[in-house]
Amino acid sequence: MEAAHGAATPLDDKVKLDIAEEEEDGEIDPTHYHTIIGSLMYIALATRWDITYAVAALNQYNSRPFARHLTAAQRVVRYLKVMKDYRPRYNAAGPNTLIGYTDSE
Numbered sequence: 107m108e109a110a111h112g113a114a115t116p117l118d119d120k121v122k123l124d125i126a127e128e129e130e131d132g133e134i135d136p137t138h139y140h141t142i143i144g145s146l147m148y149i150a151l152a153t154r155w156d157i158t159y160a161v162a163a164l165n166q167y168n169s170r171p172f173a174r175h176l177t178a179a180q181r182v183v184r185y186l187k188v189m190k191d192y193r194p195r196y197n198a199a200g201p202n203t204l205i206g207y208t209d210s211e
Contacts, residue, residue, distance in 0.1 A: 112188030113181050116160035121178055123163060132173050139171040142179045149186070156189070157182055 143165055150161045160182050167175045 110180070110184050110187070113184040114188065116157045116182045116185045117163065117178060118181060121174060123167065123175060123178060134171055134173055134176050136168070136171055139176055139179065140168060142176070142183070143168060146179065146182055154186065154189075157185065160185075 143161065146157065146161045147165065150158045160178075164175060164179050164182070
């Protein structure tokens with residue numbers, strides 16, 4: 107994946123991940139898929155919250171992954187390649203306040 111081009115978003119909105127069309131895709135080696143998803147889960151939980159939705163969506167297909175799922179997981183890796191220098195920055199001189207918003211009551 108070092109020579110792969112980057113991706114602007116973690117998931118492609120045109121790709122359907124559902125299993126309804128599984129006859130079109132071939133099954134892949136689940137251990138390779140589990141390794142990628144496990145690594146992405148660790149990254150999502152530890153430092154990169156922006157890929158959490160993509161990783162959770164791909165994790166649903168751990169029991170029977172197909173080629174389209176592997177391609178989507180590789181897209182998340184390509185996204186991380188582009189966004190590796192983007193991270194939260196804290197200003198030591200300014201006030202350290204955390205602001206959060208929610209729509210639930």
